Amino acid sequence: MKKTIERLTQAFGPSGFEERIRALIRDEIAGLADEVRVTPLGSLVATRRGSGSGKRLMLAAHMDEIGVMVTYVDEKGFLRFTGIGGLFPGYCLGARVVFENGTVGVIDVEGKFDRRSKMPGLEDLYIDVGARSRADCPVRVGDAGGFVGPFVDRGQHLIAKTMDDRIGCAVLIEVMRRLQETPHEVHVVFSSQEETTLSGAQTAAFEIDPDIGIAVDVTGTGDRPESRPVAVELGKGPAVKVQDAWMVAHPRVRELLVAAAEAAGVPYQMEVMEMGTTDAATVQTVRAGVPSGCLSIPCRYIHSPNELVDVGDVEGAVRVLLELLRREV
Amino acid sequence: MMLKELAEAFGPSGNEKEVRAVLRGAVEGHVEQMWVDSLGSLHAVKKGTSSSGMRVLLTAHMDEVGLMVIGHDEKGGLRVRTIGGIDERVLAGKAVWVGSERIPGVIGLKPIHLLEKKERSEVTPLRQLVIDIGAEGKEEARRLAPVGTTAVFATPFRELGTAVMGKAFDDRAGCAVLAELLRGEPFRHTLHAVFTVQEEVGLRGARVAAYAAEPECAFVLEGTIADDLPREKEGSPTSELGKGPVITVMDRSFTAHRGLLRLIVAAAEEAGIPYQFKQPGIGGTDAGAIHAARSGVPSAAVAVPCRYIHGPACLLQWSDLEHTAQLMRETLTRLTRRALRRD
Secondary structure, eight states, X not given: OHHHHHHHHHSOOBTTOOHHHHHXXXXXXXXXXXXXXXXXXXXXXXXXXXXXXXXXXXXXXXXXXXXXXXXXXXXXXXXXXXXXXXXXXXXXXXXXXXXXXXXXXXXEEOTTSOTTTOOOOGXXXXXXXXXXXXXXXXXXXXXXXXXXXXXXEETTEEEETTHHHHHHHHHHHHHHHHOOOOSSEEEEEEESSTTTTSHHHHXXXXXXXXXXXXXXXXXXXXXXXXXXXXXXXXXXXXXXXXXXXXXXXXXXXXXXXXXXXXXXXXXXXXXXXXXXXXXXXXXXXXXTOOOEEEEEEEOBSTTSSOEEEEHHHHHHHHHHHHHHHHSOO | OOHHHHHHSOOBTTOOHHHHHHHHHHHTTTSSEEEEOTTSOEEEEEOOSOTTOXXXXXXXXXXXXXXEEEEEOTXXXXXXXXXXXXXXXXXXTOEEEETTTTEEEEEOOOOGGGOOTGGGGSOOOGGGOEEEOOOSSHHHHHHHSOTTOEEEEOOOOEEETTEEEESOHHHHHHHHHHHHHHHSOOOXXXXXXXEESOOTTTSHHHHHHHHHHOOSEEEEEEEEEEOOSOOSSOOOOSOOTTSOOEEOSBOSSOBOOHHXXXXXXXXXXXXXXXXXXXXXTOOOOTHHHHTTSTTOOOEEEEEEEEXXXXXXXXXXXXXXXXXXXXXXXXXXXXXXXXXXXOO
């Protein structure tokens, strides 16, 4: 599974620019689904028919990542940029970004800025791709880039860019690999455009019209120095979402996830997230409404080039979902 | 193009009746079907010449930003709130039309002679302003402009050489382009045009219109921010006047479909039409609601650059308006299902 995680995290795919990550996932799931298709907004949907006695389930992990988009190239060839999704200036300083054509740039802050006392805004930052002039610059306005963040395997801990949410994609791919019999019609959605508008999963859900929707995504932890008091810790198992800033998880879906974790003997935590949300928020309000919830992988440094997860939490999430798919819901 | 009539029509969000009437008259006889939906958007369907053509949604919003009366003071002044986003700094001292019967009014302003030194560097907040329609007391004000009456900037349309000035170019410029497309020769594809309502207050008309139209793809036509004015530091303007249609890659409401984007750029380059990219990350359009309709709609937004939008008087270049219509024609002519394919 670590090989898959490495490949997934290292692929290029800012929101709306998911061609490469989609091709990679298509490759990873070859032969694992009865049907694979791409929706009009670019989400990848893999369907396993099941034995027919169960429900129609949608499991979603988003394949897009946050990134930068070039807004201006100045006369000397330096780039100004905006965020694709929630891009934090603090995580940009000193980071590298790569564009679709392979161009790598370094982000720094305007020289007049006082680095010691103030946090810059995105408007104070620029990207240096080593161009000598505007004409010489290998990227243009409207081009998208993503963080460079190599994959590091520290045994129990994995560090890389884009664990959000390639780790969710890896969990669902692993579930597809290990899944034997299921009574359910299972639609695994690798959604597009989560970080910007949540519209990839929303529109896929409209097409699928599921009985239940479950997002698999990352959640922040409260176990770092002076971090916000959040009752989720790294290494204590996957987290069952109660609510986040945009949604309250359907109580029955929450109970299903808890019951599956207990039956599978997987330690789990309950999650209340104050900021941010997941695909489940828009899936929940599609058509006449879809009972929805979320299984989260605890992750430190979300939206940085160095997102850190625990292998035990990842394996736990796979086992909870496999147990859920075996059971009546 | 019929921008004058459109721009001068009274149409704050939720009160688009006059604009709708102008557009209905303009496209009547050039489309096969026309109807008004439950929220007030005007749908017009122009059949394509090919039986294998697509259903393409094209939208432009009819509504404009404005003011709504929320109360009356003892002296006959109308207390108001904004409809859509208006910078409070542009309000004081401006002439407005109150109600579709266009009662003339002015947003009251303390003359400069009476200003305290401190007041000269401050913006009077909207809650301290009233529209003065010359009413003699509360009763008359209430009779002439009851609570809920809406108002818009009173700006007549004027030609200034190659440019024009007027109110509500966001998005009557888009309406003018869309009407022009409908009045021309049919395309291979069926055009499902919608002149939408309530864009400025939350993309409401477009949301239900896209659901109803069930298109294979969509183009949103806009009048967008041109901020090509002198500035202290070299930087990126959102768009510039005279440099052609403004193409959105990503704004706060959606990311354009890459295949459609490539098609629009190729059409512009092949036909020799100037174009520019809108500075990414700014603003939002009806495409935000449209792309997320049903199973998802590949969408793009193309706009006429306009200076001073959401203010009393906007300014645009005729050439940009014409190039936008021309670019849309070239794009629709080249559009195939292949452009929408995702592997």
